[in-house]
Amino acid sequence: MKEAGINCATLAVFAWARLEPEEGVYEFDWLEDIINTLYENGIHTILATPTGAMPRWLTDKYEEVRKVDRNGVRRIHGNRHNFCPSSPVMREKAYMLDEKLSERFGKHPGVAAWHISNEYAGDNHESDCHCPLCQKAFQEWLKERYGTIDALNHAWWTDFWSNHINDWEEIHSPVPYGEENLKGLILDWKRFTSDRLLNFCEGEIAAVRKYSDQPMVCNLMGFFRPMNYFKWAKSLDIVSLDNYPFWHSERDENVLAGEAAAIFDLMRSLKHQPFLIMESVPSSVNWAPRCILKRPGMLELSSMQMIAHGSESVQYFQWRKGRGSAEKYHGAVIDHKNGGNTRTYREVAALGERLSKLPSDLLSSFNQARIAIVYDWENCWAVENAEAVLNPFSCYKRWLVYYRALRSFGVNIDIIDMESSLEGYDAVIAPLNYMYRGDYMERVKQYTEKGGTYVTTYWSGEVDDSDLCFTGSHPLREMLGVRHEETDVRPLWQENHVLYQGKAYEIRDICAVVHEESAEVLGTYEQDYYQGMPAVTMNRYGEGNAYLIAAECGEDFMKAVFSDIFNRLSIHNPLTNEVPYGVEVTERTTEDGRSYVFAMNFNREPLKMEISQPYRDVETGEEFSDHLTLARWQCRVLQKKEF
Ligand code: GLA
Numbered sequence: 001m002k003e004a005g006i007n008c009a010t011l012a013v014f015a016w017a018r019l020e021p022e023e024g025v026y027e028f029d030w031l032e033d034i035i036n037t038l039y040e041n042g043i044h045t046i047l048a049t050p051t052g053a054m055p056r057w058l059t060d061k062y063e064e065v066r067k068v069d070r071n072g073v074r075r076i077h078g079n080r081h082n083f084c085p086s087s088p089v090m091r092e093k094a095y096m097l098d099e100k101l102s103e104r105f106g107k108h109p110g111v112a113a114w115h116i117s118n119e120y121a122g123d124n125h126e127s128d129c130h131c132p133l134c135q136k137a138f139q140e141w142l143k144e145r146y147g148t149i150d151a152l153n154h155a156w157w158t159d160f161w162s163n164h165i166n167d168w169e170e171i172h173s174p175v176p177y178g179e180e181n182l183k184g185l186i187l188d189w190k191r192f193t194s195d196r197l198l199n200f201c202e203g204e205i206a207a208v209r210k211y212s213d214q215p216m217v218c219n220l221m222g223f224f225r226p227m228n229y230f231k232w233a234k235s236l237d238i239v240s241l242d243n244y245p246f247w248h249s250e251r252d253e254n255v256l257a258g259e260a261a262a263i264f265d266l267m268r269s270l271k272h273q274p275f276l277i278m279e280s281v282p283s284s285v286n287w288a289p290r291c292i293l294k295r296p297g298m299l300e301l302s303s304m305q306m307i308a309h310g311s312e313s314v315q316y317f318q319w320r321k322g323r324g325s326a327e328k329y330h331g332a333v334i335d336h337k338n339g340g341n342t343r344t345y346r347e348v349a350a351l352g353e354r355l356s357k358l359p360s361d362l363l364s365s366f367n368q369a370r371i372a373i374v375y376d377w378e379n380c381w382a383v384e385n386a387e388a389v390l391n392p393f394s395c396y397k398r399w400l401v402y403y404r405a406l407r408s409f410g411v412n413i414d415i416i417d418m419e420s421s422l423e424g425y426d427a428v429i430a431p432l433n434y435m436y437r438g439d440y441m442e443r444v445k446q447y448t449e450k451g452g453t454y455v456t457t458y459w460s461g462e463v464d465d466s467d468l469c470f471t472g473s474h475p476l477r478e479m480l481g482v483r484h485e486e487t488d489v490r491p492l493w494q495e496n497h498v499l500y501q502g503k504a505y506e507i508r509d510i511c512a513v514v515h516e517e518s519a520e521v522l523g524t525y526e527q528d529y530y531q532g533m534p535a536v537t538m539n540r541y542g543e544g545n546a547y548l549i550a551a552e553c554g555e556d557f558m559k560a561v562f563s564d565i566f567n568r569l570s571i572h573n574p575l576t577n578e579v580p581y582g583v584e585v586t587e588r589t590t591e592d593g594r595s596y597v598f599a600m601n602f603n604r605e606p607l608k609m610e611i612s613q614p615y616r617d618v619e620t621g622e623e624f625s626d627h628l629t630l631a632r633w634q635c636r637v638l639q640k641k642e643f
Contacts, residue, residue, distance in 0.1 A: 001319070002041055004333060004345065005352015009038055010278065010315065012101075013048040013118050014080060017055035020097055028104050039110030046217065046278075047111050049101065049204050051094045052118030053080035058093055065090040067129035070175050074131070081122045085200040086133040094200075098207035106212030113215045115278070116204050119242060120197050120218065120227065127226040128193040130173050139168045141192045155466035156184030183385055183467050190381045194228045202235050219278040220270075222263035223396050228377035230417040233270035241267045242279035242317070247302065248292045253602040253633075254582045257305065258404045261584060262415070264309030265403075266375065268367060269415040277306045279317035283331035283344045291329075297633040299347045300354070301600060304635035307355075308586040308598035310367045314355065316348070358637065359618055362596060365588035369412035370571055373403055374430040376417040376437070382467050383434035389459060389489055390509060395432060398552070402431040402457075405558035409566060410573040410585030426569045427453040429562075431549075433460040435467065441475050448479060449542030453565060456480070457549045458512035459487060479546045481519030481539030487512050488530070497526040498535040498551045501564070505557035511535075512550040523561075525551065536561060572612075575599060575628070575638070580609050583630065597638045601630035614641040 001009070012019065012031055020026055035045045059066055059077040064087045066075045075082060083090050105111050121127030128134070146152040149165060158164045163182055165171060172178055174186050205216045215237035220229055222241065233239055243263065245256040267275040282299055284291045294302070303314040318327075320334040333348050334340070340349075380395035406413050406429065414425070418440040422428050428447065433440075433456055441461075448454045461474045461484075474484040488511045490496055496511070497504040500523035513530045516537055523536030535551040549561060566572070573579055574587050574597050582603035589595045597615065601607060607630055614625045615638040623641065630636065 001038075001043060003340065004349045005356055006319075006333075007042060008044045008046060008112065008313065008315065009319065010046040010048060010115050011035065012050050013115065014050055014053040015048075016050040016053060016058075016097065019050055019101070020055065021057075023057055023061070023093075026097070026100050028101070032104070032108075035105065035108060035110050039108075043110075044112040045108075045110050046113045046115045047101070047105055048115040049094070049098045049117055049208065051083070051098070051204065054083055054090075058090075062087070062089040062093075064088075064131065064133060065093075068131040068134075070126060070128065070130055070173075072130065072175065072177065079123065081119060084129040084131050084133060085196045086129065086131070086137045088133075091200065091203055095203055095207040098204050099210055102208040102211040106208070106210075106214070111212070111214060113217050113238065114205075114208050114212065115240075116201055116208070116216055116218050116236075118219060119221055120201060121193075121224070122221060127197065128173065128189065130175060134196070135172060137196060138173060138189065138192050139171050141195065142171060142188060143168055145188070155468065156182055156188075157468065158182070183382075183387075186385055187378070187382055187467050190226070191228070191378065193226060194231065194377075197227065198232050198235060201232075205235065217276065217278070220267065223266065223375070225377075225380070225396070229266075229270055230377065230419065236271070238273075238276055239267050239270045240276040240278035240313075241311075243277055243306065244279075244281060244285050245302070246285075246288045246290075246292065247294050247298050249288070249290060252582075253298075253604070257582075257584060257600075257602040258407055259400065260302070260305060261309060261407055262400060262403045264306060264311065265367075265413050266415045268310035269372075269420075272414070274310050274312045274363075274366060276313040276315070277303075277311045278313075278315050280306070280314065281331040282316050282333055282348050285331060286327055286329040293331075296343065296347065299344075300351050301602070301633040301635050303351055303355075304598070304637075305584065305600055307358075307362075308584070308588070308600065308635065310588070312363055314351065354619070357619065359596070361590045361592075361594065362588060362637075365590040365594075365596060367412045367586060368589050369414040370426040370569075371406065371411060372414040372416045372420075372422070372425045372428050373399075373406060374418065374428065374433060375399055375415050376433070376435070378437055378465075379418065379433060379435045382463060383432060383459070385467075386434065386462075389487060399431055401555055402429060402558055405555045405562055407584070408555070408559055408579060409562065409571075410575065410579040410583070411566075411571055412587055422447040422452065425452065426571060427455065427565060430454065430456040430460065432457060434462045435465070436461055436463075436470075436475060437465045444476070445479055445541075448544035448546050451543035453545050453547070453569060454479075455547040455549065455561075455565065458510045458552060476546070477517075479539065479541045480537065480548045481517050481541070481546070482514040482534065482537050482548055482550075483517055485513045485515060488528075494528075496528055498523050498553055498557060499526050500536055500557065500560060503560065505553040505560070508552045508554060510552040512548075514548065514550050519546075519548070523551075575615065576609055576611050578610065580607055583607070583609065595640070597640075598635060599628060599630060599638060600635040601633060604632055606631045606634075615639065616641050
């Protein structure tokens with residue numbers, strides 16, 4: 001491990017059956033031996049609470065800990081990430097073990113942080129438990145949210161299809177053999193499911209906190225749909241990520257690089273602080289459709305990309321491949337054969353060495369962003385559940401097109417939700433803001449009035465927190481300076497375009513039909529009954545500008561629109577005026593204002609690009625005055641020459 005440059009290891013993630021082999025019998029000595037050995041060798045431990053998988057004595061003796069799935073079937077023992085979060089027994093047993101672990105190791109100098117459980121709700125993507133205890137908890141949650149049954153009936157619009165609810169106890173979670181159409185019920189069940197598991201996690205944190213001051217970390221899974229990570233992040237000290245792009249599964253590495261970048265930016269933005277990579281794979285996962293090994297060089301580039309976006313660690317799942325069971329072929333630093341004499345091991349060791357030599361103040365630096373893009377979990381739950389326009393509807397995939405277009409400019413981007421502050425951003429990009437929650441709408445108006453640039457799209461401003469449609473007019477009608485009339489979807493057999501700045505851009509799917517009031521029309525529809533009507537508008541509002549992109553086109557169109565907006569706001573890439581295709585640029589700035597620029601080439605070919613000022617490679621010392629060279633899959637860490 002030392003030779004491989006490893007200075008931190010996560011331990012005991014699923015070790016419940018070893019740590020508590022019988023109810024109330026704790027065996028921690030073996031764990032202490034490992035923690036001690038690591039520590040004596042300069043390796044810190046991130047110690048897990050082992051609640052991600054339940055031991056058999058627990059599931060055998062206490063039926064209630066096993067969750068009931070959406071078909072009403074109570075699970076038998078097996079798998080992981082599948083306990084009932086409402087079960088008092090589960091809470092008692094898990095928290096007791098957590099407390100004991102913390103009592104024993106909470107002050108151990110080798111324990112650097114706590115890894116709370118594992119990928120809460122992971123694996124089966126059915127994170128909800130439908131048991132009687134969870135039904136009761138849901139009813140209580142709803143009482144708290146709505147106060148009166150009348151308020152709930154109104155919010156869920158229950159007169160439709162005779163859904164009127166008389167008593168809280170009549171409410172049941174959405175299931176295929178019961179109610180599956182009441183939109184408000186479905187949305188609230190998603191909210192509850194995320195809150196319930198978070199509440200369980202908070203209990204674990206409180207138990208560990210009794211004896212330890214070390215940071216509490218959960219390993220999150222990027223844009224994992226069932227859990228609202230913006231809410232989760234508030235209860236965690238540090239956000240960490242398990243990151244598994246299927247490298248080389250696309251002909252063009254840039255596709256996956258863009259998605260990985262979005263995930264990293266999300267992780268950093270959740271707490272607006274650096275994050276950790278808790279898991280990544282040195283070679284390949286065992287669960288992809290095609291388990292393609294990372295080609296030489298990709299481990300280094302993909303790991304440097306994590307640092308470039310704000311991570312402070314590169315950790316792997318896993319150190320050594322197990323000989324048996326579920327993940328015996330999952331990539332690891334050490335394979336079943338050949339010890340350290342493998343390509344993968346050598347690449348891990350080389351990366352370890354590189355990371356250890358990076359300038360030390362990089363660790364006190366941060367990716368400052370002038371631009372934010374809104375991604376809101378509750379909004380996505382609601383828009384995917386809308387049953388309108390396009391069925392099914394992937395909020396994330398459509399949102400990603402906007403993110404990619406922004407990313408291509410090579411400037412830092414924060415990802416915020418509707419509760420996040422908008423202050424300090426020059427531009428807020430808000431695609432597919434179908435739901436306006438809480439005071440978001442008011443804050444958007446204030447932000448724009450005070451000089452911000454707000455860019456929103458079709459299929460925005462449709463419903464309130466309860467998924468009830470706004471009536472009368474679009475809530476931001478005055479600010480956008482347009483009147484929304486209807487939302488169309490392009491028939492597949494018919495092409496249509498947006499005409500913008502002398503070019504025609506193909507429309508993918510959605511076309512909002514709007515009428516300009518005070519807004520200036522920047523782009524129009526080429527065909528159909530809305531030919532010549534506004535497709536892109538800008539409205540002056542107070543000191544700021546509000547844009548509406550009414551039609552859904554591809555990345556090239558978004559780039560054209562964003563380019564004009566960025567020029568107007570003087571938002572420029574720190575390195576170059578034109579970021580070549582496949583090159584990613586990010587910037588981390590230290591507390592005293594020193595800036596590190598990361599330039600990454602995801603193309604399979606080397607390239608030479610123009611740069612707008614002289615830079616020096618801080619690792620190799622090479623100097624570049626007007627052109628920068630990047631080898632295939634190279635990441636350079638650069639500083640302006642004057643430093
Ligand atoms: C997740 C889990 C690990 C392991 C890896 C495999 O991230 O946390 O326990 O199963 O996936 O890729």
